[in-house]
Amino acid sequence: MSSAHFTAADRNRVLIFDTTLRDGEQCPGATMTFEEKLEVADFLDAMGVDIIEAGFPIASEGDFEAVTAIARRVKNAVVAGLSRAAFKDIDRAGEAVKHARRPRIHTFISTSPVHMKYKLQKEPEAVLQLVIDQCARARNLVPDVEWSAEDATRTEADFLCRCVEAAIRAGATTINLPDTVGYATPEEYRAMFEMVINRVPDADKAIFSVHCHNDLGMAVANSLAGLAGGARQVECTINGIGERAGNAALEEIVMAIRTRNDVLPYATGIEATLLNRASRLVAAATNFPVQYNKAIVGRNAFAHESGIHQDGMLKHTQTYEIMTPESVGVSKTSLVMGKHSGRNAFRDKLKQLGYELGDNQLEDAFVRFKALADRKKVIYDEDIEALVDEGLASAQDRVKVVALTVIAGTMGPQSATLTLDIAGQHQTVQATGNGPVDATFNAIHKLIPHAAKLELYQVHAVTEGTDAQAEVSVRLEGPEGRLVTGRAADPDTLVASAKAYIGALNKLVARGDSRTHAQHGAA
Numbered sequence: 001m002s003s004a005h006f007t008a009a010d011r012n013r014v015l016i017f018d019t020t021l022r023d024g025e026q027c028p029g030a031t032m033t034f035e036e037k038l039e040v041a042d043f044l045d046a047m048g049v050d051i052i053e054a055g056f057p058i059a060s061e062g063d064f065e066a067v068t069a070i071a072r073r074v075k076n077a078v079v080a081g082l083s084r085a086a087f088k089d090i091d092r093a094g095e096a097v098k099h100a101r102r103p104r105i106h107t108f109i110s111t112s113p114v115h116m117k118y119k120l121q122k123e124p125e126a127v128l129q130l131v132i133d134q135c136a137r138a139r140n141l142v143p144d145v146e147w148s149a150e151d152a153t154r155t156e157a158d159f160l161c162r163c164v165e166a167a168i169r170a171g172a173t174t175i176n177l178p179d180t181v182g183y184a185t186p187e188e189y190r191a192m193f194e195m196v197i198n199r200v201p202d203a204d205k206a207i208f209s210v211h212c213h214n215d216l217g218m219a220v221a222n223s224l225a226g227l228a229g230g231a232r233q234v235e236c237t238i239n240g241i242g243e244r245a246g247n248a249a250l251e252e253i254v255m256a257i258r259t260r261n262d263v264l265p266y267a268t269g270i271e272a273t274l275l276n277r278a279s280r281l282v283a284a285a286t287n288f289p290v291q292y293n294k295a296i297v298g299r300n301a302f303a304h305e306s307g308i309h310q311d312g313m314l315k316h317t318q319t320y321e322i323m324t325p326e327s328v329g330v331s332k333t334s335l336v337m338g339k340h341s342g343r344n345a346f347r348d349k350l351k352q353l354g355y356e357l358g359d360n361q362l363e364d365a366f367v368r369f370k371a372l373a374d375r376k377k378v379i380y381d382e383d384i385e386a387l388v389d390e391g392l393a394s395a396q397d398r399v400k401v402v403a404l405t406v407i408a409g410t411m412g413p414q415s416a417t418l419t420l421d422i423a424g425q426h427q428t429v430q431a432t433g434n435g436p437v438d439a440t441f442n443a444i445h446k447l448i449p450h451a452a453k454l455e456l457y458q459v460h461a462v463t464e465g466t467d468a469q470a471e472v473s474v475r476l477e478g479p480e481g482r483l484v485t486g487r488a489a490d491p492d493t494l495v496a497s498a499k500a501y502i503g504a505l506n507k508l509v510a511r512g513d514s515r516t517h518a519q520h521g522a523a
Contacts, residue, residue, distance in 0.1 A: 014257065014266045015233040016250065017051040017209065018044050020282060021070070022082055023247055024237040025055070030286040033483050034066055035507075040238075041070040043281055044077065048269040049250075051078040051233070053106060057096035058089045064096050071100035078144060080104040085134040094141035105138040108148035108176075111155040111163050124159055131163050132170045139171025146174035146209070153177075153184040157195060165200045174207045174233060179222055182215025182245060186225035193229030209233035212248045214240060219248035224256060227266060238282040239290055239297065251275045251296040251328065259323050276329035277354055280385070284487060287473045289460050296328055329354065339373035353381060355388055375491050376467050383469055386462050386489035398423055399448065399506055401498050408436040418443035418498065440498050448505055452476040455483065459497070462489055474500040478508045 021037055024030060032040065037055070044052050054070040055063040071079045079100035081093035090107055097103035109130055110120055116127055131147065138145040147167040149160060164175050177196065179189060189212070197203045210226035210233070212219040223234050240249030254270045279297035283290050292299045302325040346366050350357060357365060365388050372387060373379055402419040413432040416439035420427050429446045433439030437457070456475035461468040470493040475485045486503025490496035 011232075012266050013232065014227060014268050015050040015207065015209075016048075016254070016268050016270055017053065017080075017233050017235040018049045018237065018250060019053040019211075019235055019247065020044070020237040020241065020250075021066075022053040022055050023235075023243060024241040024282070024286070026243050027241045027246065027286070027288070030241055030288055031483070032285045033485060034062065034069070036285040036485065037066045038069060038073065040282060040285055041074060043274070043278055044238075045074045046271075047274045047278055048271050049077050050269060051080055051104065053080045053082060053235075054097075056082045058083060058092045064092065067093075067096040068099065071097045071103065074100060076101075078102040078104050080106045080146065083107045083134075083138070085109040085130045087134075087137055090134060090137045090141070094138070097142065102144065103142045104144040104146060104174075105142050106146040106148065106176075107134045107138050108150050109134065110150040111160060112151035113156065114154065115151045128159075128163060128166060132166050135167045135170035135172045144174075145172045146176055147172040148176035148178055148209075148211070150178065151180045153179045153189065153192065154181070157192075160192075161196055161199045164196055165202070168200070168202050168206050172206060174209055176209040176211050176233075176235065177226075177231075178211035178235070179213060179219075180211075182213035182219065184212075184218070184222055186218065186221045189222045190225040190229035193226050193231050197230045207232050209235055210248075211235035213243065214245040214247065217245075219246070220252045220256065223248040223253055224264060227264070238278050239288065239294070241282070241286060241288060249295070251279060255296050255323060255328065258327070272327055273329045284473075285485075287456060287458050287475070287485070301325075302330055339370060341369075341373070349381075349384060350388065353385055353388075357388070372469075372491070376469070383462055383489075386469060386471055398509060399502050401495065401502055402426055403428075404440065404492075404495055404498050406436045406440060406494050408439075414439045416440040416443045416494075418447065420444075420447050420502070422447065436494055437497055440494055441501055444498065444501055444505070448502075450505060450508070451479040452505065452508060456485075457497070459493060467491060470496045472496040472500040474504045476501075476504040476508065482508065484508055 021040060025032055041052055041054060052074060054067040057064040057067045067081050079097050081097045083089035083093040083105060085107065090105060093105045109127060110116060111127065116122055116124060120127065135145055135147050149155060149163055152160060167175060177192060193208060197208060208231040210223045210231045212222040234253050236248040236250040236253050238250050240246040254268055254272055257264045257266050257268060258272060276297055279290055290298055295301060343366055346369060347362060368387055400421040402421050405417045408414045414436045415430060415432045416436065417430045418440065427447050429443050431439055431443035431446055433442045453476065455477050456473060458473045459470055462471045463469065469489045469491050471487065471489040473485060473487050475483060477483055484504045484507035486500040486507065488496045488499030488503055490499065
């Protein structure tokens with residue numbers, strides 16, 4: 001819904017502007033591959049996000065290609081590309097989003113005294129002229145233009161109003177007043193919107209937007225306060241990822257509005273039952289695990305261990321739960337699954353978790369579930385999700401791990417004996433290394449000679465306990481600069497490591513990297 005579609009009848013409809021793929025990806029270490037960006041964009045679109053900020057097209061050729069691809073494939077959402085005030089930025093953004101069903105250029109410039117003096121090194125009048133020029137340029141390329149006053153919360157009120165008025169007259173259809181450095185309080189942020197909307201002529205011709213950072217832990221509170229001040233678009237990210245302390249979390253905004261609609265009388269178009277899956281998808285793509293006590297989507301968000309809490313929950317769930325787990329896509333309880341569970345129970349569990357598998361995929365997942373149940377006392381929902389996700393990702397892999405034996409301890413060097421299935425043939429090799437993981441990876445390198453560089457190796461436990469599955473992420477950079485990520489879960493950390501590494505190599509092979517190949521007949 002752009003401003004052209006925003007009528008009086010929609011005055012309490014809040015547009016969700018997701019910037020996970022732009023501001024979220026700017027979070028150090030959270031870079032996503034091309035394929036991961038497309039997967040996240042598809043899910044955001046299916047979930048009902050109104051505007052997807054797909055990236056910063058001028059930043060790199062990779063960003064431009066990703067924004068272009070997302071623009072071509074997104075079915076419902078507006079697709080936005082970010083640009084600075086420079087004409088080359090705006091033109092590049094316009095080129096990237098032009099194939100979208102509903103394209104938007106999001107252009108910005110700093111307006112606070114500290115930013116104008118030290119960052120832009122420009123006088124206010126020169127900045128004001130740039131606002132006019134950039135909005136007019138963008139409006140000539142697309143009908144939907146968003147303009148942002150970077151560091152709005154530290155901008156002088158009179159100058160902010162002049163800039164907003166100029167932006168609207170020059171063609172901006174959405175006005176974003178961000179709390180760029182997370183400095184504002186809710187009362188201040190609400191007052192700023194009320195002041196600007198009341199003072200600026202033609203303010204009713206644009207939708208006002210909030211964009212809050214979490215440096216003082218008030219991003220969500222500030223965003224909701226901005227809605228009370230008249231804004232009707234919220235810019236946010238899945239899991240709250242983003243620069244520094246992050247952005248306002250999409251899932252918290254959506255569920256705050258749903259749960260406290262008595263004091264937050266707004267509506268969004270988000271399918272809330274997909275929030276948990278969205279959180280897991282972004283966490284996996286960025287290799288940023290969600291903290292256990294994270295609101296809405298954290299592992300402990302609906303967990304109760306205290307005896308007093310448990311007693312209350314048994315008597316009535318609303319004693320300690322203000323929303324149902326099912327409302328955000330979490331099963332109410334972790335059904336204990338084990339080696340005595342049958343196919344029907346397993347199939348029902350998968351349906352509860354949101355998976356629809358074909359017969360062959362179901363059988364493969366069930367066999368691996370039984371193997372896991374023989375090794376692990378309690379199977380949690382997270383174990384099953386990791387098991388199924390791994391199977392779906394590796395179904396088409398040319399190379400698979402068959403067996404791995406590692407000798408480790410204080411008396412080095414450590415050694416690994418590895419057997420791989422390479423295009424249907426089993427190949428075995430032994431290698432040593434500086435530690436068991438290094439030995440395992442060296443063995444893989446012997447069987448699959450390659451020039452890829454290891455960019456990331458990360459391990460975390462899927463569930464609690466000493467028998468928890470290890471989930472390993474491996475990111476490789478191919479000789480031609482391609483970044484790929486492999487993930488795997490297994491109760492044995494070294495087996496998971498080998499599977500994740502092989503998974504990444506399979507992606508390089510699938511993408512045609514000419515210097516990565518499986519070596520048949522290796523000793």
